[in-house]
Amino acid sequence: MQGSLAITPERVVRQRLPNGLVILVIENQASASVALQGQFLAGSQFEAPEHCGLASLTAAMLRRGTRQHTFQGLNQILDGAGASLGSYANERYAVLGGRALASDLGLLLNLAAEMLREPAMDATEFAKARGQILTNLGIYLNDTGYRASSAFDKALYGPEHPFGRETIGTPESLISMQQADLTSFYERIYHPAQGILAVSGAVRADEVAAHFERLFGDWQPPHQPPQEEIPPVAPPKGVVRVDVPLADKLQADLVWGTLGIARDDQRYYAARMGDMILGQLGMMGRLGNRVRDELGLAYYAGSRLERGAGPVSWEISAGINPADLERTLSEIDAVVQGMRAELVSEAELADCQSYLVGSMPLGLETNTDLVAQLVAIETHQLGFHYLQRFPELIHAVTREDILAAMQCLDPANHVVAISGTL
Amino acid sequence: MTQDLIVSSLPNGLRIVLRELHTAPIVSTFMWYRVGSRNEGEGLTGVSHWVEHMLFKGSKRYPKGSIMQLVDRHGGEANAMTSRDFTAYYETLPSSQVELALDIESDRMTGALFDPAEIESERTVVIAEREGSENEPRYMLHEALVATAFQQHPYHHQVIGWKADLQAITRDELYAHYRRYYSPNNAILVMAGDFDADQMLSMIGDKFGALSAGELPAERIRTEPDQRGERRVLLHMAGGMPSVQVAYRTPAVSDPDYMPLVILNSVLTGGSAPFHGAGTLARSARLYRALVDTELASAVSSSYQDSLDPYLLILGAIPRKEHTPAEVEQALKQVVQRLREELISEAELHSAIRQTSAQLAYANERVRNQALSLGLLSIVDQPERLMNIMEELAAVTPESVQRAAQRYLVDDRCITGIFEPEV
Numbered sequence: 001m002q003g004s005l006a007i008t009p010e011r012v013v014r015q016r017l018p019n020g021l022v023i024l025v026i027e028n029q030a031s032a033s034v035a036l037q038g039q040f041l042a043g044s045q046f047e048a049p050e051h052c053g054l055a056s057l058t059a060a061m062l063r064r065g066t067r068q069h070t071f072q073g074l075n076q077i078l079d080g081a082g083a084s085l086g087s088y089a090n091e092r093y094a095v096l097g098g099r100a101l102a103s104d105l106g107l108l109l110n111l112a113a114e115m116l117r118e119p120a121m122d123a124t125e126f127a128k129a130r131g132q133i134l135t136n137l138g139i140y141l142n143d144t145g146y147r148a149s150s151a152f153d154k155a156l157y158g159p160e161h162p163f164g165r166e167t168i169g170t171p172e173s174l175i176s177m178q179q180a181d182l183t184s185f186y187e188r189i190y191h192p193a194q195g196i197l198a199v200s201g202a203v204r205a206d207e208v209a210a211h212f213e214r215l216f217g218d219w220q221p222p223h224q225p226p227q228e229e230i231p232p233v234a235p236p237k238g239v240v241r242v243d244v245p246l247a248d249k250l251q252a253d254l255v256w257g258t259l260g261i262a263r264d265d266q267r268y269y270a271a272r273m274g275d276m277i278l279g280q281l282g283m284m285g286r287l288g289n290r291v292r293d294e295l296g297l298a299y300y301a302g303s304r305l306e307r308g309a310g311p312v313s314w315e316i317s318a319g320i321n322p323a324d325l326e327r328t329l330s331e332i333d334a335v336v337q338g339m340r341a342e343l344v345s346e347a348e349l350a351d352c353q354s355y356l357v358g359s360m361p362l363g364l365e366t367n368t369d370l371v372a373q374l375v376a377i378e379t380h381q382l383g384f385h386y387l388q389r390f391p392e393l394i395h396a397v398t399r400e401d402i403l404a405a406m407q408c409l410d411p412a413n414h415v416v417a418i419s420g421t422l
Numbered sequence: 423m424t425q426d427l428i429v430s431s432l433p434n435g436l437r438i439v440l441r442e443l444h445t446a447p448i449v450s451t452f453m454w455y456r457v458g459s460r461n462e463g464e465g466l467t468g469v470s471h472w473v474e475h476m477l478f479k480g481s482k483r484y485p486k487g488s489i490m491q492l493v494d495r496h497g498g499e500a501n502a503m504t505s506r507d508f509t510a511y512y513e514t515l516p517s518s519q520v521e522l523a524l525d526i527e528s529d530r531m532t533g534a535l536f537d538p539a540e541i542e543s544e545r546t547v548v549i550a551e552r553e554g555s556e557n558e559p560r561y562m563l564h565e566a567l568v569a570t571a572f573q574q575h576p577y578h579h580q581v582i583g584w585k586a587d588l589q590a591i592t593r594d595e596l597y598a599h600y601r602r603y604y605s606p607n608n609a610i611l612v613m614a615g616d617f618d619a620d621q622m623l624s625m626i627g628d629k630f631g632a633l634s635a636g637e638l639p640a641e642r643i644r645t646e647p648d649q650r651g652e653r654r655v656l657l658h659m660a661g662g663m664p665s666v667q668v669a670y671r672t673p674a675v676s677d678p679d680y681m682p683l684v685i686l687n688s689v690l691t692g693g694s695a696p697f698h699g700a701g702t703l704a705r706s707a708r709l710y711r712a713l714v715d716t717e718l719a720s721a722v723s724s725s726y727q728d729s730l731d732p733y734l735l736i737l738g739a740i741p742r743k744e745h746t747p748a749e750v751e752q753a754l755k756q757v758v759q760r761l762r763e764e765l766i767s768e769a770e771l772h773s774a775i776r777q778t779s780a781q782l783a784y785a786n787e788r789v790r791n792q793a794l795s796l797g798l799l800s801i802v803d804q805p806e807r808l809m810n811i812m813e814e815l816a817a818v819t820p821e822s823v824q825r826a827a828q829r830y831l832v833d834d835r836c837i838t839g840i841f842e843p844e845v
Contacts, residue, residue, distance in 0.1 A: 030445040032783045072715070075706035080773045082693060082780025084702050101780050128717055135663055135720030135742050142843075143659035144557055248660035248844075250553035282490035283478070289487065296543035299551040319554050321546075351495050358497020358516060365446055366787040 006364045009384040015207040015212075019219055020193025021210045024374045025205040028367055034105045034201030035367035036085075036112060038096030039375050040051050041194035042185075043089050045162040045229050049183060053133070053169015055189075058182045059089035062096070065120035066111075074111060083108055087115065091162050092230075092308070094190070099368060102202035106211065113215035114199075119186060126179045134174055144246055144253040145319070147419035151242045155415045156313060157233055163311065192216060193225035196378050200370035225401035233311040235259045236415050244419035252322045252420025256332055258413065260305045260314030261405060263380050269315070269393055271305055271402035271408065275350045277344050278335070278406075279303025279316060281352060286335050287316060295331065297324045309380070314408060322420050333411035340406050343399040357391045397408060427796070427809060428619050432627060434635045435607025439796050439805045440622055441614045443789055449615030449788075450514040450793040451523035453530070453799055455478050458507045459581045459601035460643060460730065462552045468583015469591055469599045470539050471504040472548050477511065478502070478597060481533035486540065489526055496522065499790075504581050507730040508801045510845075514790045517616040524629040527611070531604050531633060536597045545553050545588065552582045559662045559841045564736070565840040566655045571734055575646035578610065605636025608798045614793040617708045644784040645730065648835075655839040667839040668754055669734040672726065675802040682826040683726065685774045685818045687735060689766055690726040690757070693777025695785040696811060697802075699727070699796040704777060712757045722754075730802045734837075735830070747840045761827040765820040782811065 006026075013025040047054040063086055065071040078085055083100035085108060096115070146348040150166060157164030169177075197216075199208050235258055246335040261271035283293055284302035291301035299316035316336075320328050364370055364387075375381040377386050428440040458470050480486035493500040498515035511530060513523035555561040565580050572578040582588075611626060649671065673679050675697075686698050690709045703723075704708065704780025709830045713719040719739040737758075741750040766774075785791045796805045807814075 032788055033780070033787065072706060075704070079692070079704040079706040079777060080630055080769075082776040082778075097459065099784060101783060128715070131717060131742055132714070132720040138663040138743070139740070142559075142663075246661060248817060251550065252554045281494050282487055292547055293487070294543065296546035297550075299547055299554055319550065328717070351491060355494045355497055358495070359499075361447055361516065361837065362497065362499060364446070365789065366784075396788060 006370060007377070007384060007387050010372065012384045013209050014384070015209050016215055017192065019217070020225065020358055021216050021219070022196045022378055023209055024198040024378060025203070025208045026200045026370055026374060027203060027205050028200050028370060029202050031202050031367055032102055033367055034100055034102050034199060035371045036096070036108055036197070036199050037371035037375050038112065038116070038195065038197045039379065040094045040190055040196050041092065041226050041228065042094035042184050043092040043162070044167045045091055045164060046189050046226055047185065048375060049160050049165060050173060051177065052165040053167070053171045054177060054181055054185050055089040055094065056167050056169060057133065057174070057177065058185045059087045059094040061121055061126060061182055062087045062115040062119045064129055065122050066114035067118040067120060068114055069111070071122070071125050077111065085111055085115070090167060094280040105203055105208070106200065107209055112397060116190070117219055121179060121183050125177050126182065130174055130177065133168060134171060137168060137171060137174070140168070142246065144249055144251065144419040147198045147244045147246060148253040148255045148417045151244050151417035151419065152257065152415055153313070155240050155242050155417060156236065156258065157311070161231060161233060162314070163230070167205040175264065180214055187221070188223060189226050191223065191225040192219045196375050198371040198374040200367040201373070204313060207341065223255060227355055230310040233259060236413055238413060241417045242415070242417040243422055245419065245422050246419055247421060250321070250419045251319050252318050252325060252422060253317065254325070254328070254418045255317050256329070256378065256414060257313055257315035258409060258414045258415065260312045261408060262309050262312050263307055264309055267401070267405045270347065270397045271405040273340065273349070273356070273394070273397055274344070274402040274406045275303050276307040276352050276355070277312065277348050277402070278339055281355060284337070287332065290335050291328060291331050297328050297331070301315060322422055325418065325422070329416065336409045337409055340347065343403050346399070349399055349402070353394050354395050358386065360390070363368065425563055427806060429805060430623060432606065432631055434631070434633055436633070437610040437800065438623070438626055439475050439610060439612045439800055440619045441792060441796060442617060442619055443614055443617050443792060446789060447616050448514060448789050449517045449523070449613060449617050450522045450790040451527065452510055452512040452522065452612040452793045452797045453527040454508050454510045454610040454612060454797045455603055456550055456608050457509055458505045459579060459583070460506050460576050462475050462576060462579070462583070463605065465587055466591060466595060466599070467579040468548065468581070469589045469596060471508055471581050472544065472588070472591065473584065473596055474502045474504045475507050475544050475548060476536055476541065476600070477530050477534050477795050479544065480535050480537060481529050482521045482535070483529045483533055484526060485791065491504060492522060492564060507580060510797060512790065512793070520617060521625065524625060528629040528633070531606065531609065536593060536600065536845060541596060549585060552585055552588065555582065559657065559659055559843070560665050562659065562839045563665060563667055564654070565670055566657055567837055568734065568738070570653050570655050571669055571671070571837045572646055574644040575731065576643065577731065577733060579612050587830060590661060593595045599685050600638055605638070606630060606633045607635040607734035607795055608638055610642060610797060612793050612800060614796065615789045629781040640809055646732070651834060653837045655837065657839065657841045658747070658844050660844050662843050663743070664741050664753065664843060665841045666741065666747045666750050667738045668751065669736045669837040671835055672735045672830050673732050674730060679826045679829065681814045682818050682822040683735065684712060684778060685771065685815070686761065686823050686826055687724055687726045688777055689761070689770055690737065691722060693774060693781050695781040696778065697799045698782070700785045700791070701781055702777070705775070705822050708757050709754065713739050713747045713750060713753055717742060717751050718753055728802050744818045747842065751838060751840070755833060758827070758831050761824065762831060765824050768809070768820065771818065771820055771823070775818065778815060779812065
């Protein structure tokens with residue numbers, strides 16, 4: 001069943017409930033399971049800088065008990081069915097994800113509704129969850145990859161910007177957080193009008209949509225729905241370098257980059273293809289070819305253009321021996337300069353186009369893949385013809401378009417963060 | 423939609439396992455070799471994994487970089503993995519491009535160049551890969567734990583190899599390892615996906631039939647002697663949070679106690695798909711409830727890997743800062759003790775079987791995963807076992823789980839590892 005036409009307007013049932021919640025369902029009878037994904041505009045953008053980690057902890061608490069079920073009650077039900085259901089938050093959204101055998105769809109949806117509408121925010125569970133996060137944070141703070149990435153975000157966006165803060169929180173912010181802060185955040189931010197729920201699997205789409213309506217149709221929080229509040233950011237001027245020393249590390253991690261091109265920008269597809277040629281196709285693109293394959297400087301060296309709206313980042317990352325740091329940075333500059341100075345080859349463009357179009361079936365093989373794609377299509381208002389239009393969009397990109405998009409990356413103006421025993 | 427398994431072989435000894443699946447226009451092709459870190463001698467640790475890297479570095483037919491380029495061009499994915507017991511290469515491609523995968527694997531079996539300059543640049547890449555792991559205290563503890571568990575059997579060393587060996591291995595040693603183990607009579611071709619099995623068998627004959635069987639070395643794997651008394655490992659290095667790992671000796675996959683141990687593992691930490699490894703942490707499982715819910719630890723884990731020879735069930739925990747590793751170790755061992763002393767309930771058994779079955783269903787949504795499971799089973803046992811897995815699971819009882827716990831989860835034969843950060 002799956003393939004490039006797995007998602008079409010005819011196959012997707014979309015309903016917008018009177019409270020604004022968007023329901024998306026697609027049948028996939030080839031599978032024995034179902035997947036659920038939910039997305040609500042309730043990310044860390046809505047927390048104060050001194051409360052960083054609040055959105056993340058609030059999302060985690062949705063899963064730690066409801067008015068009907070304790071945390072262990074939820075665990076017993078889900079584990080007994082071989083199902084899973086979890087929640088987390090990133091800078092923009094709170095995200096709910098779950099899967100179950102198809103026969104347990106009702107269970108999955110009912111518990112998701114409880115989590116979203118009636119979280120217990122229990123004091124004991126709050127203390128447990130916060131303690132776990134603090135311990136995990138102790139591990140992350142000793143991780144060169146995490147530290148480099150975190151320092152890069154802070155330098156690129158500034159420490160007050162939602163994209164520059166630690167989504168997970170800091171030891172100080174987490175310790176000062178109160179249970180009432182979470183309840184208040186939930187009551188102020190979570191709203192069906194800014195939510196999407198998607199299901200894929202061996203289900204009857206009309207039955208699932210009706211089930212959703214029964215569960216969520218009367219959800220009417222008294223507050224106004226939140227509005228996106230991502231402040232604009234200026235690109236870096238000059239080279240901003242941040243070193244984060246950590247003791248006893250043989251490998252250093254580096255993140256090099258700047259602001260990228262947003263999902264709704266007309267240059268997006270050219271940037272995405274330029275990014276693939278730079279650091280993804282084959283063995284991590286031109287970067288992998290030069291830094292890893294030819295020079296043997298790193299186990300990994302690649303690039304990633306973040307796919308979202310607003311001031312997204314475009315990052316190059318590598319794991320290297322500290323002795324090779326300066327040489328690696330100079331090689332990255334040279335590879336980026338090459339992408340800025342000359343058109344990519346006809347063959348590179350053709351390979352990139354055929355990869356993006358040809359890999360569509362592989363990217364839509366599972367129910368989890370399908371719900372993620374449905375939510376992305378809805379979020380970015382791409383329309384359910386999107387997968388049918390996708391080959392045309394990709395083939396419309398020229399070498400000149402890619403060259404223009406690559407001007408974003410600039411060896412003379414970027415942030416580079418390095419963590420390790422330097 | 424799903425046809426039976428087809429198991430066949432060519433006159434040169436290449437074993438073939440095929441499964442037609444017409445759920446998506448995709449075919450996953452895996453070539454498995456019976457060589458891994460288990461087959462490495464003194465001074466050559468890591469050689470199997472390094473050979474795997476070299477098989478992407480060029481042949482006359484497929485110059486360096488061209489395999490990934492061609493697979494990408496068709497929207498596919500390709501990669502490889504080296505384990506203790508095997509090395510495997512795979513391509514997942516649109517079904518119309520399946521011949522490309524067969525051609526790549528046919529060439530790879532004998533045609534790799536092992537260019538000396540490429541070997542030197544890859545030496546630093548492999549060392550960098552190892553150094554990335556060495557950054558992690560939990561990896562260092564794991565490596566020390568396993569090395570302490572296996573003093574004679576080659577499972578002693580990690581797949582990546584010891585750094586001193588990676589610095590010293592020569593081009594001749596790499597190439598000799600390749601020639602010794604890469605031949606059709608030491609390989610298993612596993613394919614799952616959207617194809618016609620009869621046509622595929624014919625295509626496989628065309629691509630691989632002309633390759634000659636090799637002379638395989640006699641296998642001389644030392645059996646690990648009985649362990650008498652607990653062994654302990656203490657690691658100190660900078661940074662991070664403490665961790666506790668406890669390893670118990672477990673039998674090979676072919677042992678009748680394998681499936682009761684799969685269920686036992688699920689009762690401890692949550693279900694995972696046998697012969698695949700994908701799993702989920704169950705927060706109603708015993709270890710989570712005893713250690714995390716009680717706020718002794720922030721996380722628990724377990725690793726029970728499918729292996730050709732007896733290996734280990736490794737349980738892990740991260741103590742919270744209010745508690746010492748010793749307290750967490752004691753609580754973890756009490757959970758294990760209870761499994762030896764009491765039968766698990768029917769409800770726990772039912773939940774564990776349900777979790778395991780569900781993980782299998784989720785894993786099987788990807789064609790690649792089906793080929794992976796069939797190949798892994800072909801290495802450590804027989805591929806046909808995958809078709810009877812639900813019956814095997816259903817045959818597990820509380821008594822068989824307790825017997826397995828009493829036989830294998832023995833404190834006097836465990837290896838305990840503690841990491842304490844240097845202040």
